[in-house]
Amino acid sequence: MTTVFPLPSPTLPEFTTLLLKGPYHASAPIHLCLTHLANRPGTRAILLSPSRDNFITALRDLNDDWLNECGGYGAVSQVLSRVDVFYPSTPHHASLALSMLRVSQPETAPSQLEIASPCLLLLHEFSSYFLDQENSHL
DSSP states (O other), X not given: OOOSSSSSSOOOOOOSSOOOOSOOOTTHHHHXXXXXXXXXXXXXXXXXXXXXXXXXXXXXXHTOHHHHHHTTSHHHHHHHTTEEEEOXXXXXXXXXXXXXXXXXXXXXXXXXXXEOSSOEEEEOSGGGGGSOTTTOOO
């Protein structure tokens, strides 16, 4: 029952790979992580976004009523605690972060990011890495 909106709302079909293109509300990545992890105990999500400032500003400007009302509930906070957010500032940093991801195994080196399987890897606004620097809002 994964969705990009607060529940109850239309859900996305089961997926192994998903591309969301076009304009969507600023809290969509959070709702996607929340709803994807809600029925998958013990799993984690990783959210990569190129700009912390832009992400936070967009969330603040949207002022999502559901997040304001329910974001502090224990059940919601527990699911959110299983979301790791990273802000690789350049394409090189993003490439490095992605290359370090491995499915958790006992012999994995501690320098690699370990994630439990199945998980959600969300690349938020990654197209901004390919914009001209003068047109980019990084």
